[in-house]
Amino acid sequence: MSDDKPIVEIGETYLLPQGTTVHDITEAVSRVTENKAPRGWWICFLPSVSLLGLMTAVIAYLLAMGIGVWGNNAPAYWGWDITNFVWWIGIGHAGTLISAILFLFRQKWRTSINRFAEAMTVMAVLCAAMFPALHTGRPWFDYYLFPIPNQMQMWPNFKSPLMWDVFAVNTYLTISVIFWFVGLIPDFATLRDRSETMLRRRIYGFLALGWRGSHRGWQHYERAYLIFAGISTPLVLSVHSVVSFDFATSVIPGWHTTIFPPYFVAGAIFSGFALVMTMMLIVRAVFGMHNLVNIRHLDLMNKFMLGTSMIVGYAYAMEFFIAWYSGNPYEQWVFLHNRAGFAQTDSLGNWGPLWWSYWAMIGCNVLVPQIFWFQKCRTSVPIMFVATILINIGMWFERFVIIVTSLTQDFLPSSWGNFHPTWIDVGLYLGTFGLFLTLFLLFVRWIPMIAIAELKATLPGAHPNLHHGDEHDHAHAHASAEPAPAE
Secondary structure, rough: HHHHHHHHHHHOOOOOOOOOHHHHHHHHHHHHHOOOHHHHHHHHHHHHHHHHHHHHHHHHHHHOOOOOHHOOOOOOOOOOHHHHHHHHEEEEEEEHHHHHHHOOOOOOHHHHHHHHHHHHHHHHHHHHHHHHHHOOOOOOHHHHHHHOOOOOOOOOOOOOOHHHHHHHHHHHHHHHHHHHHHHHHHHHHHHHOOOOOOHHHHHHHOOOOOOOOOOHHHHHHHHHHHHHHHHHHHHOOOOOOOOHHHHHHOOOOOOOOOOOOHHHHHHHHHHHHHHHHHHHHHHHHHHHOOOOOOOHHHHHHHHHHHHHHHHHHHHHHHHHHHHHEEEEEEEEHHHHHHHHOOOOOOOOOOOOOOOHHHHHHHHHHHHHHHHHHHHHOEEEHHHHHHHHHHHHHHHHHHHHHHHHHHHHHHOOOOOOOOOOOOOOHHHHHHHHHHHHHHHHHHHHHHHHOOOOHHHOOOOOHHHOOOOHHHHHHHHHHHHHOOOOOOO
């Protein structure tokens, strides 16, 4: 049986550099929370806090002046904040995908990146929730969105798409937080046991929930983790499908299509992977995690982005096919004129005033990822860093194209208009980056950014058919040939 042979004899390679030990993993991850923050962390943290301050100031101005300071002029009501809401929700999908679905498929390469992605899920959903919460104009009354019994016998309107978002996003956020925290318990215990001060020991001890690493504890932990992975998996499909129903159930040309649920889910996973990659490359360089997150992990993620890019490109093509096949002149007008910039000019002499956003979307989401067909591009850090940023820009344009182009030119030319965001719109959007980055940088500083316990399980020593003596011999041989990988 191949399970009894060394991994190199059956044509496989190690996920981590040969000779990596469990002690190397513990040291590499734990020291980030124990040592002083490097200069690179401060260089990232200070601008992030500044953007967070900008967001706070913008929200204060918004609450003082009212929702009219947004670019909510007819006909693109709430076009900017809905665009940003859908974009941030999409970012949050990669975390659950990498953690839950790849866990159920026993993909061990996820162990180096799943903690990043889970944390980004929680933070991205918080950023997304801010836009529907503020768009009501009086967010202190947002509790009316929840089915809370009250003396007026008033209940939410469950037919409203806003309510669908409330339940979908809150369900996703709740399960994501629980799933993330359950995975952290053994690693919090590791930090607790390494703590040299009483304060650290008590904080991490509280978070570890009394974890002692017993055989019985591991059995309960692995069973709970598997259950939460099973619960989280359908949420990846359901959350963005529900968000897509906000558009698909309407009659606006460009929205009324059944392809939206799979289209939105594929795009969400695509954009989520891109942002996970962007953040991972920065943190990997700042904290020297090159051995735990190596080129093989990045190569696999780039292949994943290439696959989801092709799904998204197929969805773009199907939108044109559906518009032609339906014979609906309004639908054909939206795609040929308003988005692609083809066909004749309108009565005002315009020809698709937002065509540039559509082609920016195509260029970033369909053409740029094609470079990942080449191994040299998949293994080049500068190329993949630039590509992932372009992909995220392209995915924002995808939401902008769907929402704004459809709203600005619907059925009646007499109601057509244009959309221009105000400085409050732009400031709030930039501010959410401050919130996201500040939370993320605090996460990498104080919480194990890589799943220590899960990553140890991928080492050759964790293989049940490998005897301890064999592991020692292999490790000793490789250690003598190469430097210690995690130092």
